[in-house]
Amino acid sequence: MKICRFNDARLGVVKGESVFDVSEALDALRPASYPFPRHDVLIENLPLMRARLEELSARASPIALGSVRLLSPVANPGKIVAAPVNYTRHLEEVLAQKQLHHGNLINEIHKAGLFLKATSSLVGASSPVTLVHTDRRNDHEVELAVVIGQRCRNVHRDQALRHVAGYAIGLDITIRGPEERSLRKSPDSYTVLGPWLTTSDELTDPGQLDFSIHVDGELRQQANTSELILGVPELIEFASSFYTLEPGDIILTGTPQGVGPIVPGNRMLAAIQGIGSMEVAVQ
Known part of the structure; x- marks a missing residue:
């Protein structure tokens, strides 16, 4: 699976020349509170979210890859x-x-x-x-x-x-x-x-x-x-x-x-x- 972050921190799955918005899957992440974690919680939880990402991407509408702004796929690396x-x-x-x-x-x-x-x-x-x-x-x-x-x-x-x-x-x-x-x-x-x-x-x-x-x-x-x-x-x-x-x-x-x-x-x-x-x- 190819996972991207795009535009205003949307989460996407890349297939060919299209991006499929799967941002709804982020709702499964527990809200963080101070002191915030020193690691990336999305990367930590990817194995648990895999089935949900596949499900959401299968029914999402394609977005042309060339039309989006690609962010770093890791938002919060500790190191x-x-x-x-x-x-x-x-x-x-x-x-x-x-x-x-x-x-x-x-x-x-x-x-x-x-x-x-x-x-x-x-x-x-x-x-x-x-x-x-x-x-x-x-x-x-x-x-x-x-x-x-x-x-x-x-x-x-x-x-x-x-x-x-x-x-x-x-x-x-x-x-x-x-x-x-x-x-x-x-x-x-x-x-x-x-x-x-x-x-x-x-x-x-x-x-x-x-x-x-x-x-x-x-x-x-x-x-x-x-x-x-x-x-x-x-x-x-x-x-x-x-x-x-x-x-x-x-x-x-x-x-x-x-x-x-x-x-x-x-x-x-x-x-x-x-x-x-x-x-x-x-x-």
């Missing part, structure tokens, strides 16, 4: 966990280009570890990326995004995929410079998630997915998730050894070689096998 230099050829390109590393110590992921991005940086596919510090280089990075569905801590890689709600395309936009990654990658709109959430039952092997990004029609990055140094199960194991992972937490799995600059006026077209594609404007 955005990101994996640096998780493709060998990207590690090599960063080490070889001073404008990418700016003298920072660059280690492979086992030594570099993970980093966090601000949740305030998150937008959906229909929102533009609004560049800041345009006197410096801003780069695109396309990644497979993993959305956690069940709370887990110290989970073994063999059990890790059981805790995944689904997958989406992630864009990790980056300002180049000497500062810590979390600062340079966390401005508003610098994390794009979309175009929807493809549930894990539809995408059972996240380790064999072709993906790419074009900028104004030019192919910039193209790879397969089989090239990940730490695959999805290993990343969940690694992350959950440091943090409790909650429903709605997002793991950005890393970007391959070919990162490049973007400027206002560009249009990015990102695609991942089994998920779909999204076109994102730069301003």
